[in-house]
Amino acid sequence: MAKEVQTIGVLTSGGDAPGMNAAIRAVVRQAIARGKKVKGIKRGYAGLLQEEIIDMDAHSVSEIIQRGGTILQTARCLEFIEPEVQKKAADICKKHGIDGLVVIGGDGSFKGAQKLAALGINTIGLPGTIDLDIACTEYTIGFDTAVNTAMEAIDKVRDTSTSHERCSIIEVMGRGAGYIALWCGIANGAEDVLLPERYDYDEQALVNHIIEGKKKGKQHHIIINAEGIGHSASMAKRIEAATGIETRATILGHMQRGGSPTCKDRVYASTMGALAVDLLCKGASNRVVGYRHGEFVDFDIDEALAMTKGIDEYQFEICNTLCNS
């Protein structure tokens, strides 16, 4: 039967994402409002194993909703796949009285939460990743901020590409998922978008497209390249050689992970954080919170990890049509 938790731990794991602080704040404040204690675990699972555990109160999370990064910090923890390590982590939770745990991270982090749930710690996962690559949810904490950061940077690159009539290759984050690339493709009016989901990298087609655009009087040619697809700098050299048109690569890199979160990221991360606490208060465990079909919902972690999703076909199509018609 569902037990109600008394002390809620919270950690951030994997790559950081803007809005994680809003989620931490919501977990802490909602837990206090529900009469629970809250403990912050620093540096993700790695910190848990080191017992880097701090007491948190309402004031611990003052003035953080607008800040990028995560005040709890984060780290990778490869050894967490070992059953004895998981057991040790569960024991540490119990030692510190943590009977409920909110894990903010991606699929890898949810696997850890799954194991801890099996070991008697009630766990709830919150989807935190700028890549939007979590199948059970249409929203992940940080994507909205990251995609706006990328878009604003590309707007700037576009200014100078137009002045110099250059071809620009802009590499955005998203090793296995092209959402940032696709959204920027539409939002920045990019002539070409290269996505991991549509890996049919045909450099000759790109070259032809650039030459054809030049003939039609285009003053620039923007190619948005998701992280996973080849090496932007050497691509730029080859394209310049083949087209005779000056071509430059820009790799946006880690700036996409930081910055003050957008309104959507603050509001949705806050809602998810509060929901995670309310789920723990109802005795739920081994669940992940998602946003689907216009609603905040929760899934069994096992089911969530088995889901898949792809990019939107219609948006992929119009990305091309609206720029090149």
Add this chain to the structure above:
Amino acid sequence: MAKEVQTIGVLTSGGDAPGMNAAIRAVVRQAIARGKKVKGIKRGYAGLLQEEIIDMDAHSVSEIIQRGGTILQTARCLEFIEPEVQKKAADICKKHGIDGLVVIGGDGSFKGAQKLAALGINTIGLPGTIDLDIACTEYTIGFDTAVNTAMEAIDKVRDTSTSHERCSIIEVMGRGAGYIALWCGIANGAEDVLLPERYDYDEQALVNHIIEGKKKGKQHHIIINAEGIGHSASMAKRIEAATGIETRATILGHMQRGGSPTCKDRVYASTMGALAVDLLCKGASNRVVGYRHGEFVDFDIDEALAMTKGIDEYQFEICNTLCNS
């Protein structure tokens, strides 16, 4: 039987909103890709009646996706409720060969589209308003940009409120709908949010809340006030008199209507613009495009206008809990 249109007109009507240019661009480019002609109608229905109609091609909408406002401009047209005026407008459309029309605006603008549809012009409405106050859709063009503009401004007011330990009343747009106020309430960590949907304005409760916060050591007290609720400047004077705490009002005003659109506004407005054209190509008329339950869908305008929606109860609750626990 559904007829396929040959020439698509597009106009913006009512208050402008960031992302309208992205929608116009999408209508024009998608129409060209589908082999249609496109005509831009300036200044909304008022301009239609004056035959302010221009030919548009792919180049007409270059470099506008990132710009605020609407290149077609907009205007109110009170006389459009008169049947003979509607008849005249339909005749002008026919004279110019416009057999399909995309109307970007709010409920009032859709009523005009409804009338024109009855008079034989195939019409599609797109929801364009920063207030999010269109019942059939969870997304309206411009809301995401406006709410980020408001949030960023309030972040700044909060800095100085904290330095001076002031109470600040910040009035945001939304005469009949408190979405901007509620989202900013959560995103800016406001102590109080006054919404038209929850009109129970109890100034004594506010005063007590401010005094109590001061006792608990709060360094500021932020009140977000939706446009419709009373007069912010006189409220500030009364509150300062009652609490003895310096209180200032800021009215964000028209800056919330402008600015370069966010990524979401660019992407969703582009998608909706393309969809409107595809609906016209299928012979649809008297429809409005919405985003609901995670999908872009379309509704009969009559049904859309009959729908109602309210603010999210859970978000209203956590807005209070997360700030004041």
Add this chain to the structure above:
Amino acid sequence: MAKEVQTIGVLTSGGDAPGMNAAIRAVVRQAIARGKKVKGIKRGYAGLLQEEIIDMDAHSVSEIIQRGGTILQTARCLEFIEPEVQKKAADICKKHGIDGLVVIGGDGSFKGAQKLAALGINTIGLPGTIDLDIACTEYTIGFDTAVNTAMEAIDKVRDTSTSHERCSIIEVMGRGAGYIALWCGIANGAEDVLLPERYDYDEQALVNHIIEGKKKGKQHHIIINAEGIGHSASMAKRIEAATGIETRATILGHMQRGGSPTCKDRVYASTMGALAVDLLCKGASNRVVGYRHGEFVDFDIDEALAMTKGIDEYQFEICNTLCNS
């Protein structure tokens, strides 16, 4: 003979300004590097009288350079004009071992520093005000950020003014000094700028200018109004009545005081903070740091307070020419 100070106090006084935190950080870190102790005084002179004095170390000012407002907070202190109050303040400084004091604020704050200097506390003033209204310096901490905040807001208002073909009156800060208004006038391409330094408010001339612009096909008319000049909302009503053109007022208000400081404000405030410490280390007192003729310099406070400056004639002239030619 000049004495070298041992313990440096720092306070912010008057209205807050972005960059004050950068200056505080520089005072603290430079003092530590020079082997001094540092004490922070909260809430300006009012807090000094209440002995709100805290020890500061290098870590106290971590992660503040990018934050608006002032971590030391600020307050007005009208009673500081009384000699016995000044005496008490000097005694409190001595009691806490503060023999050097950095005062960040405007002319009023420097007067307090002058009195404390006469009472044996070595004082250095740093010009902190968004209004740029300190005669001895071409730069004041916060102006660069404030003028960019105002400009960006006006860019947004302009978008919607153009869409609606409106006249917009935008009130910016600067009760006694029109620098923000003049810079925005040039930077936003305003049709009219109303400055306290040029008070010849001729409403009929404005009305004529608006009507004439409309005839020439102008799609908007932007009037930037410095705080001191009349009441923007009633001006808007009168102008709308006289011109028949929709006219709206926006009062930017306190948002101009907040926000993350610009690069210039961070760099110059840091430099001034370090300089203030170096001056105290040389035994200087009753000085104010300024930026003049391209250099950081320091003046006797008495001389500084006697200086006057006006707006740049050439810039006032081109503000008009570039918009209206």
Add this chain to the structure above:
Amino acid sequence: MAKEVQTIGVLTSGGDAPGMNAAIRAVVRQAIARGKKVKGIKRGYAGLLQEEIIDMDAHSVSEIIQRGGTILQTARCLEFIEPEVQKKAADICKKHGIDGLVVIGGDGSFKGAQKLAALGINTIGLPGTIDLDIACTEYTIGFDTAVNTAMEAIDKVRDTSTSHERCSIIEVMGRGAGYIALWCGIANGAEDVLLPERYDYDEQALVNHIIEGKKKGKQHHIIINAEGIGHSASMAKRIEAATGIETRATILGHMQRGGSPTCKDRVYASTMGALAVDLLCKGASNRVVGYRHGEFVDFDIDEALAMTKGIDEYQFEICNTLCNS
């Protein structure tokens, strides 16, 4: 004796910079106000040789002051060092009636202006480069915007560096001049700044500094690397290997060249553009406009090109002190 020009040409040359559009607008509008004709020359000297010359009126420069890039576009023109090419360019100017020419660019562009002046075209140079590497002036068009763009990006990288406790190497523009690096060093609180002016690259010292910072509890280590100094990505690998601390490189690249100009860039570029016209109206030639010792002034191009300047010693010193004390 000085002749007064009748028709003023304007071109942008070399790398583009935000604010160039403000300068072009000012040249055009001031010239019209002075009763002159204006011609725009596209693509710099290359376009001049191709006679890419357009008539410009007040309306040609509407709505450009807030836009990045240059509406006249720009290009390199290596062949312009040939005397016969210079002669051809002067002949083209004369053919089109251009007797005065404003050249917006860097030192290389001024050399072209010098040659044209000798061939009878009155020329004025305006300093346009984000690198601030023009010796005769303390201000160049674009630097203020570029340094804010870089700073904001580095603020974001810092968020994620702190979350992950990483070392970050951030490469900013400035091949031969470290101003962007130095300003960001101070403004972002970077632990190390590598400047071309101070080329004493000692990787072991860096490594020691990083290790020492870690021991003192620093949560990140930011290294700002001016473009000219070595290869950031391989530096990151070596540092990670030597310190055992995760180290990532970010190359900000061309985004630093674009974006809407800051208030200072709009105001100063406007002033310089107007001044250039007023100089031509007085019969001046072979001059470059600068900002020095707090004033807009003009120099003989020959003298300007012979000047040198270096980075500010005091700022270089405090950059280190304020971060590491």
